[in-house]
Amino acid sequence: MNIILVGFMGTGKTVVAQALARKLKMKYVDLDDVIEADAGRPINKIFAESGENHFRYLEKQAAKKISSLDKQVIATGGGVVLDKQNVENLKKNGMMVCLTATPEAIYSRVKDQQSRPLLNVDKPQEAIKRLLDTRQPYYARADFTIDTSGLTVEQAVNKIVKLLT
Numbered sequence: 475m476n477i478i479l480v481g482f483m484g485t486g487k488t489v490v491a492q493a494l495a496r497k498l499k500m501k502y503v504d505l506d507d508v509i510e511a512d513a514g515r516p517i518n519k520i521f522a523e524s525g526e527n528h529f530r531y532l533e534k535q536a537a538k539k540i541s542s543l544d545k546q547v548i549a550t551g552g553g554v555v556l557d558k559q560n561v562e563n564l565k566k567n568g569m570m571v572c573l574t575a576t577p578e579a580i581y582s583r584v585k586d587q588q589s590r591p592l593l594n595v596d597k598p599q600e601a602i603k604r605l606l607d608t609r610q611p612y613y614a615r616a617d618f619t620i621d622t623s624g625l626t627v628e629q630a631v632n633k634i635v636k637l638l639t
């Protein structure tokens with residue numbers, strides 16, 4: 475069985491998944507890393523050269539591939555839940571936990587990073603609010619939700635571990 479972390483950009487999926495994997499002695503896999511390795515290009519380049527639709531196609535292939543793995547803590551990209559089949563594939567063999575955070579916490583975590591094409595825009599705070607709104611029903615497809623706004627990585631990890639017992 476896998477543990478799959480979904481949620482908006484900047485909610486802490488990567489750091490929490492890494493710490494959780496260490497604690498549970500499970501393997502850690504990052505869906506964005508798999509996409510980049512398979513495509514041989516960073517996500518920024520995939521978006522810039524081939525567009526978001528192509529990125530979503532690659533994301534779907536990668537989600538399918540890693541769904542067949544076992545005993546992995548999987549950190550996903552913030553948009554993976556937009557595709558119903560991705561959610562079904564990932565949930566088939568695992569527990570899906572959604573990490574959330576306030577728009578303010580998200581902005582302060584992502585504002586100095588240029589690696590996210592969807593937030594590399596004139597008004598990132600507005601983009602965050604708009605995307606959070608439209609994606610809310612999709613994130614609700616997770617089995618559990620944890621708000622990471624005021625939590626340390628360790629606290630978030632402990633909350634997920636409790637869900638397992």
Ligand code: S3P
Nearest residue numbers: 482483506550551552553590591
């Ligand atoms: C995206 C989130 C990113 C990455 C891509 C698209 C999204 O991953 O997959 O830039 O649509 O929310 P993180 O959530 O790890 O930043």
